Amino acid sequence: MSKRNFSYLFFARQSAISCQPSDISPDSYRDQASLPVYFLYLLGLVLLVTSCSTTRKLKPGEVLYTGATVKLNPDTPAVKDQKNFQKELEAKVRPAPNKKLLGWRYKLFFYNLVSEPKKQKGFKYWIKYKLGEPPVLMNQVRLQNNVNVMSSYLASKGFLQASGSGDTTIRGKTGKAAYQLYSGPRYTINAITFPGDSSSAISGLIYAARNKTLLKQGDYYDLDIFKAERERIDVQLKEKGYFYFSPNYLLIQADSTIGANQVDIDLKIKKETPGAALQPYFIRNINIYPDYSLRRDSFTRASEPVQYKDFTIYDPNHKYKPRLFEHLIFFQKGDPYNRTDHALSLNRLVNIGTFRFVKAEFTPMDTLTSSNMDVDFMLTSSKKNALSLSVTGTSKSNNFIGSEVKVTHTNKNTFRGAEQLNLSLAGGFEKQFSGQQKDLTSYSLGAEARLLFPRFLIPVAGFKTHNAYVPKTHITVGSQLLNRANYYTLVSGKGEFGYLWKGNEFNEHQLNPLSVSYIRTANTTDSFNRMLEKVPTLKNNFENQFIIGSNYTYTYSNQVKPELRNNFLFMGSVESAGNLINAFLRKDESGKKRLFQTITNQFVRLEADFRDYYKINPGLIWANRLNLGYGIPYGNSSVLPYVRQFFAGGSNDIRAFRSRSLGPGTFYINTDSLDLFADQGGDVKLMLNTELRAKLFSIIQGAVFIDAGNIWLAKNDTSRPGGQFRFGNVLSQTAVGGGVGLRVDASIFVVRFDLAMPFRKPWLPPGERWVIDQVRFSDPEWRKKNLIFNIGIGYPF
Known part of the structure; x- marks a missing residue:
């Protein structure tokens, strides 16, 4: 992380101020004559002047519209759900005033900041019309139109006697509107009449399905329900062959003259309905x-x-x-x-x-x-062949900065059956720019071929899909060469055969009955070999090995419906390796089973990822994640293979700790030391993240977050004391960190900057693990050891 760190002190004072800068005097702060005080004074003065400037450029006679108040039944008895109805009425008032942030009309400020640009492009145009917006004036307010709209809304919800009025108040160069609405009683449904079942075939179908109606006796009169009922009948008839029928051919008449604030509903087919709509095709x-x-x-x-x-x-x-x-x-x-x-x-x-x-x-x-x-x-x-290029950049909290380039060729109709063949080549590097391992460079090279068939190649007994999504079979092969500077070269190959299908728009399944990976470690350095001798479990991780087994992943997400206030995503996976192949192998003199003189791993690995996104308001989202993982090595394995272990720390994980440096348990490794391997893996993982995301302006977003969690070992490891998982020690061994972030959302991708610091260090002695009271922003040494700066592409979760 960079040694350039900054700390700021913020505090608030409550005082009454006007739009006269002379009302504020620095003399009142002489007893606190310090840089933060004068900085705050200057900041307050700037905000005061900019807030006054929102009306400074108005022309003579123009008045800035600052908003409206809507009162429902202000001096009459309230109705059921009155607060919700009032919110709906407030949302229908037009126009909307200029947007505000903490009381500051920031968009109007940017609009006034620059003069009128000569061209509809360039920096000045972007400032004035992209960051900014023109003033909303009182002469744009149409009181009676707003009253009519709100009264019509109330009538559509059953308040058939609704009425209202509006007025304006102007003070100086600002003004606002005030509306009063009176709902009157809300009408309910008394009786519903459907077309006779014998008048025509189509009437008979409507009558036969009347038990599925959305109109219920005693329910409130509601135009939205009436529209939904017409659409329900239309869907029913479309399923019976009535191709040309339309909801507009249905008439719903309401008789409100029967008294007692009730209506009778008569549903009928319009007389002018064309003959083509009345017959099935x-x-x-x-x-x-x-x-x-x-x-x-x-x-x-x-x-x-x-x-x-x-x-x-x-x-x-x-x-x-x-x-x-x-x-x-x-x-x-x-x-x-x-x-x-x-x-x-x-x-x-x-x-x-x-x-x-x-x-x-x-x-x-x-x-x-x-x-x-x-x-x-x-x-x-589509074009049969396509070529794509992707470039990604990374900045890790362990001082590595790098990039990867990936080229993919796609053939969308390989064997004339809509088979899709993807061939990709990737190359990347990472270079460490600070720390004891400065100037070390790692690189990777990879290739992959993936063939997708739009059907199940081998039929699955009893499996049928009659939905919008085509089930697919995939065959994937790939290889990678990874060179870790000062450590090793890792060569791996993989092959998978499996199925992908969707049950509906919300859930997705991937089943790979056969998954084979081969991992070979080569060109290990002397320093790395000494590390392996110190940590026997780590040595087992870097043996040449096979992973042969099956895996299944299930994903559920309702993010396809962004109109929902609460979106949820769940990903769960289970993997089993070594059971079938080891049944046919014999143990060697060391007690291990090997295939082609290579160890075959045996384990079960489970992982679950829960994510929730709650929209507090259109510009504020509360995001949460719970990530759980558990791996059980057994039989032919004493530890999970390195490529299947869990890790903690980094830009998408627990951001206050360096990548892969946290845990296991209370075990601690000094990441500035070369004596031990910095990548600490485990068999068990627990992680919690909570993040408040706010849109600041334009494409700029801010975030405040807290991360917590750790990893543990399934079995005791004497070379890493304190690392074994014990349920009773989970809370006491949990790391906690938090920070702030800034995101640039360019639609195609999101560039993320997160600055985090630890709140709790699990490796410290009990009673000393909370370190939030030791924050020293002004201390360079503290900043160097505790502030972690992460740069990432995309959101962390």
């Missing part, structure tokens, strides 16, 4: 144009089609195998049209990743008596 021909474009339209339609089962395929260049569409299109000849098959077919065609444009056209037969229709699927292919 059946699928006749299913035509597929898999390489469609407007330029080749006539040529494609004139080509000789291929008949495959119920599909007529127009593919003159034979770009795709006909069987591809069997699991993508759900319609069959003679079936009634239904919206489910329509949506599933389009979604699968999109999600397969081969077509960049998908369209389905339905054409009824051109006769008065026919109820048949043809469906044409027009599919525009």
